[in-house]
Amino acid sequence: SYVLTQPPSVSVAPGETARITCGGDNIVNKGVHWYQQKPGQAPVLVMYYDNYRPSGIPERFSGSNSGNTATLIISRVEAGDEAEYFCQVWDRSSDRWIFGGGTQLTVL
Amino acid sequence: EVQLVESGGGLVQPGGSLRLSCAVSGFTFSAYEINWVRQAPGKGLQWVSYISSGGDNIYYADSVRGRFTISRDNAKNSLYLQMNNVRVEDTAVYYCARDGRYRGTQPNPFDSWGQGTLVTVSS
Numbered sequence: 001s002y003v004l005t006q007p008p009s010v011s012v013a014p015g016e017t018a019r020i021t022c023g024g025d026n027i028v029n030k031g032v033h034w035y036q037q038k039p040g041q042a043p044v045l046v047m048y049y050d051n052y053r054p055s056g057i058p059e060r061f062s063g064s065n066s067g068n069t070a071t072l073i074i075s076r077v078e079a080g081d082e083a084e085y086f087c088q089v090w091d092r093s094s095d096r097w098i099f100g101g102g103t104q105l106t107v108l
Numbered sequence: 109e110v111q112l113v114e115s116g117g118g119l120v121q122p123g124g125s126l127r128l129s130c131a132v133s134g135f136t137f138s139a140y141e142i143n144w145v146r147q148a149p150g151k152g153l154q155w156v157s158y159i160s161s162g163g164d165n166i167y168y169a170d171s172v173r174g175r176f177t178i179s180r181d182n183a184k185n186s187l188y189l190q191m192n193n194v195r196v197e198d199t200a201v202y203y204c205a206r207d208g209r210y211r212g213t214q215p216n217p218f219d220s221w222g223q224g225t226l227v228t229v230s231s
Contacts, residue, residue: 001170033217035153042203042221043153048210054219086153090215095167097143097155097215 002091004100011106018074020103022087025068030089032070034063037102038083046085047072074105082107110134110220112204117225120194124229130187130204130222138162138182141207143218144189146200146227156202157189158215172198194229201226 005023012018022032032050035043046057050065060075074081087100116128130142144156157178158167166178177190187204201224208219 035218037153042223043205043218044221045208045217045219048208048217052210054208084152088153088217092214096169097145097158099153099155102152 001094001096002089002098004087004089004098006085006087006100006103008101009104009106011108012074012077013108014077014079016077018077018081018105020072020074020085020087020105022070022072022100023068024070024089027070027089028065028067030091032063032065033088034072035086035088036081036083037086043086077105077107079107081105110206112206112220112222114202114204114222114225117202117227119228119230120191121231122194122196122229124194126191126194126227128189128191128202128225128227130189132185132187132204132206135206137180137185140209141215142180142187143205143207143215144178144187145203145205145218145221146198147203147224148197148200151200154200158207159187191227194227196229199227199229 034047036046037043047063051063062073064071084102086102111133120126143158159178175193179188203224204222205218206220208216210216
């Protein structure tokens with residue numbers, strides 16, 4: 001079955017740029033979606049189909065997808081961005097949604 | 109305002125059954141595909157099941173296929189998850205989540221989520 005691999009943690013100083021990766025076999029051929037989840041809260045969609053931002057998500061959030069790696073990019077990181085981030089794809093071969101294991105973003 | 113509210117969670121013994129509900133408001137329920145997603149304590153997200161707007165297309169994760177049944181009642185604006193023969197590893201917060209309908213060609217990412225209901229499987 002299709003597997004998405006994320007680093008467990010990423011740390012960045014305020015004002016810097018955070019890059020959270022999501023690895024998968026030829027992931028460029030899939031639409032990748034990203035969720036932000038803060039403690040005790042439901043996830044929130046922050047990026048869909050690689051690089052589209054839902055309404056209300058700051059322009060500081062962007063995305064890319066190439067080869068075997070998709071990346072969520074958060075520019076000018078703020079303390080409020082500290083959260084866990086999950087990538088997601090639809091696996092057409094098995095008709096299943098697949099989530100990555102999640103990356104904890106720490107703002108130093 | 110779009111709202112999804114889960115209920116029905118609680119403590120159940122291994123091998124037992126539980127029925128979760130998701131009541132929705134603020135949008136035309138019958139026009140949207142809906143999913144169940146779960147999250148074990150301290151763990152990541154795990155997709156459980158999907159149902160199309162009319163209920164004719166249904167998908168399950170391997171870990172629940174044959175034990176869980178997703179259904180919906182569009183007249184009651186409600187989604188259900190019947191959980192049978194539950195296992196300790198089914199312990200999790202269960203969320204219902206709406207398909208965002210961004211594109212029409214395949215299931216879409218989830219643009220709205222409920223706050224979840226906790227299911228604990230323990231003897």
